[in-house]
Amino acid sequence: xxxxIIATGGTFxxxxxxxxxxxxxxxxxxxxVLARTRMTVPVELEQLPPLDSLDMQDADRARVLAxxxxxxxxxxxxxxxxxxxxxxxxxxxxxxxxxxxVLTGAMIPYEIANSDALFNLGCASAxxxxxxxxxxxxxxxxxxxxxxVTKNRAAGVFQPL
Amino acid sequence: xxxxIIATGGTFxxxxxxxxxxxxxxxxxxxxVLARTRMTVPVELEQLPPLDSLDMQDADRARVLAxxxxxxxxxxxxxxxxxxxxxxxxxxxxxxxxxxxVLTGAMIPYEIANSDALFNLGCASAxxxxxxxxxxxxxxxxxxxxxxVTKNRAAGVFQPL
Amino acid sequence: xxxxIIATGGTFxxxxxxxxxxxxxxxxxxxxVLARTRMTVPVELEQLPPLDSLDMQDADRARVLAxxxxxxxxxxxxxxxxxxxxxxxxxxxxxxxxxxxVLTGAMIPYEIANSDALFNLGCASAxxxxxxxxxxxxxxxxxxxxxxVTKNRAAGVFQPL
Amino acid sequence: xxxxIIATGGTFxxxxxxxxxxxxxxxxxxxxVLARTRMTVPVELEQLPPLDSLDMQDADRARVLAxxxxxxxxxxxxxxxxxxxxxxxxxxxxxxxxxxxVLTGAMIPYEIANSDALFNLGCASAxxxxxxxxxxxxxxxxxxxxxxVTKNRAAGVFQPL
Numbered sequence: 001x002x003x004x005i006i007a008t009g010g011t012f013x014x015x016x017x018x019x020x021x022x023x024x025x026x027x028x029x030x031x032x033v034l035a036r037t038r039m040t041v042p043v044e045l046e047q048l049p050p051l052d053s054l055d056m057q058d059a060d061r062a063r064v065l066a067x068x069x070x071x072x073x074x075x076x077x078x079x080x081x082x083x084x085x086x087x088x089x090x091x092x093x094x095x096x097x098x099x100x101x102v103l104t105g106a107m108i109p110y111e112i113a114n115s116d117a118l119f120n121l122g123c124a125s126a127x128x129x130x131x132x133x134x135x136x137x138x139x140x141x142x143x144x145x146x147x148x149v150t151k152n153r154a155a156g157v158f159q160p161l
Numbered sequence: 162x163x164x165x166i167i168a169t170g171g172t173f174x175x176x177x178x179x180x181x182x183x184x185x186x187x188x189x190x191x192x193x194v195l196a197r198t199r200m201t202v203p204v205e206l207e208q209l210p211p212l213d214s215l216d217m218q219d220a221d222r223a224r225v226l227a228x229x230x231x232x233x234x235x236x237x238x239x240x241x242x243x244x245x246x247x248x249x250x251x252x253x254x255x256x257x258x259x260x261x262x263v264l265t266g267a268m269i270p271y272e273i274a275n276s277d278a279l280f281n282l283g284c285a286s287a288x289x290x291x292x293x294x295x296x297x298x299x300x301x302x303x304x305x306x307x308x309x310v311t312k313n314r315a316a317g318v319f320q321p322l
Numbered sequence: 323x324x325x326x327i328i329a330t331g332g333t334f335x336x337x338x339x340x341x342x343x344x345x346x347x348x349x350x351x352x353x354x355v356l357a358r359t360r361m362t363v364p365v366e367l368e369q370l371p372p373l374d375s376l377d378m379q380d381a382d383r384a385r386v387l388a389x390x391x392x393x394x395x396x397x398x399x400x401x402x403x404x405x406x407x408x409x410x411x412x413x414x415x416x417x418x419x420x421x422x423x424v425l426t427g428a429m430i431p432y433e434i435a436n437s438d439a440l441f442n443l444g445c446a447s448a449x450x451x452x453x454x455x456x457x458x459x460x461x462x463x464x465x466x467x468x469x470x471v472t473k474n475r476a477a478g479v480f481q482p483l
Numbered sequence: 484x485x486x487x488i489i490a491t492g493g494t495f496x497x498x499x500x501x502x503x504x505x506x507x508x509x510x511x512x513x514x515x516v517l518a519r520t521r522m523t524v525p526v527e528l529e530q531l532p533p534l535d536s537l538d539m540q541d542a543d544r545a546r547v548l549a550x551x552x553x554x555x556x557x558x559x560x561x562x563x564x565x566x567x568x569x570x571x572x573x574x575x576x577x578x579x580x581x582x583x584x585v586l587t588g589a590m591i592p593y594e595i596a597n598s599d600a601l602f603n604l605g606c607a608s609a610x611x612x613x614x615x616x617x618x619x620x621x622x623x624x625x626x627x628x629x630x631x632v633t634k635n636r637a638a639g640v641f642q643p644l
Contacts (some may be wrong), residue, residue: 023343177591
């Protein structure tokens with residue numbers, strides 16, 4: 001079993017720029033995060049252009065799909081912004097790739113106190129290795145199937161439809 | 162689906178005592194950790210006496226077994242010291258309780274920089290909800306069955322026998 | 323010797339709101355920060371309305387001045403946004419209050435990784451107790467007098483005029 | 484003005500060894516800490532053998548003294564274990580070097596949650612630049628002279644004699 005992790009940006013990977021005072025993207029935290037996890041399963045990290053998921057266009061989602069299709073691994077974790085995570089999950093789910101693909105992200109950036117990023121990545125990494133082929137979302141300690149998940153933005157949690 | 166988390170101490174929950182300069186046990190970090198995870202599945206936290214797993218005696222392991230037997234939940238995560246995690250897993254595995262029980266812990270305490278605690282808890286929480294009944298160890302991003310896992314102390318990683 | 327700490331917001335005290343994904347103000351971090359410093363000198367914390375210093379108006383600066391005038395303490399630290407810190411320092415400096423007043427802040431919010439907030443607060447807390455009456459800025463490990471300091475925004479550092 | 488920082492180990496710089504489960508010394512945190520402070524005053528970091536201050540012998544203190552004597556800088560901060568900080572301060576104080584020397588340390592290691600290390604370093608860095616020649620201890624947000632300071636081990640705080 002080996003694992004591919006596809007980084008697409010999102011809140012998980014946001015970085016505070018001290019010159020502008022804004023949260024944006026710089027070097028991904030994922031290499032440091034993966035070292036911290038002490039994962040011994042072989043992990044391949046693939047970094048796509050980091051995006052706020054509200055800025056994701058069709059072409060960006062198509063690129064995520066292409067990466068999943070091209071991946072030699074059977075188990076894939078996608079680190080993704082939360083706001084449009086269900087949309088990307090739906091695109092991947094409809095493609096029926098025969099792989100175990102789990103999307104996850106964070107409500108608080110990895111570098112900010114009290115972040116859920118590391119926990120969510122743990123959920124997703126285990127789920128991608130255990131679950132049968134399909135597309136899933138791992139957030140709030142739950143596993144959702146791609147066709148039965150939505151983000152409740154007012155409450156800041158994921159839930160079934 | 163609801164989840165029981167049984168805290169038994171271990172490296173995960175160690176606390177630095179600034180008066181003695183030693184790592185020991187104080188109030189468990191688990192309540193704060195669980196809030197941080199933003200888990201929406203109902204979680205019951207059960208705190209057993211916190212122990213370094215090298216100090217665990219037969220009676221301590223029997224108490225963990227009793228807690229698993231008494232638990233109404235089908236999915237159980239046990240936060241445990243790493244050094245004797247396989248021994249406790251073996252005791253639980255032999256009892257064939259018909260529940261999905263996942264032991265996890267940490268190589269670095271939750272409160273120390275670069276800790277794997279939150280990631281491991283994520284792996285275990287997902288695994289306990291997904292896996293069929295049985296007893297497992299979730300460490301290093303991998304899921305091991307109770308009868309095929311050992312801690313390689315020299316390397317600081319868990320591996321199959 | 324006792325110390326007054328006047329919190330006015332600024333980058334130091336910004337908080338990430340996970341529902342909006344924006345940095346703003348919530349409960350001040352200062353009470354937790356002060357506990358963490360283990361200061362044994364008596365400290366009085368005064369919280370003014372938290373503001374990004376770019377949003378500070380004349381009335382806001384006048385309120386800071388009034389707080390300094392009313393303070394029974396001889397040593398005062400003001401936690402302030404960096405962008406207009408020299409302006410507030412100049413207002414206080416011109417008032418010649420006969421107290422040792424040190425403004426400080428942070429380039430990275432206290433709750434974000436790699437923050438300079440705690441270090442800067444240490445510099446300011448020591449300086450306010452040691453320096454003769456006057457108004458100073460403590461940033462980048464240096465002490466500047468109110469009439470000879472500017473923020474180099476391109477470089478993100480404070481320097482003499 | 485330039486600043487020399489002499490690292491001697493102590494609680495400030497302790498590191499958790501995940502293979503042994505013990506706190507000891509590895510690479511010093513000081514280079515990363517100094518980058519984090521964003522100090523713009525020229526800083527020279529001198530690393531002496533890292534020691535728990537309870538293990539410091541006369542020869543170790545003599546080495547600290549020699550470093551202070553040899554330093555071209557007028558302002559010196561010494562990062563030191565707390566348990567025998569007053570003893571080293573007394574040795575340096577008796578030597579009357581004509582420099583501003585401030586000893587500091589931490590009750591909680593830099594890498595452990597809720598550490599006072601960064602705050603204390605801020606206090607000491609400002610104090611060393613401001614104070615007249617002499618030897619001082621900066622802990623608990625206070626500045627003590629070398630001949631009037633003791634650690635109250637039961638309370639975990641520094642206080643005058």
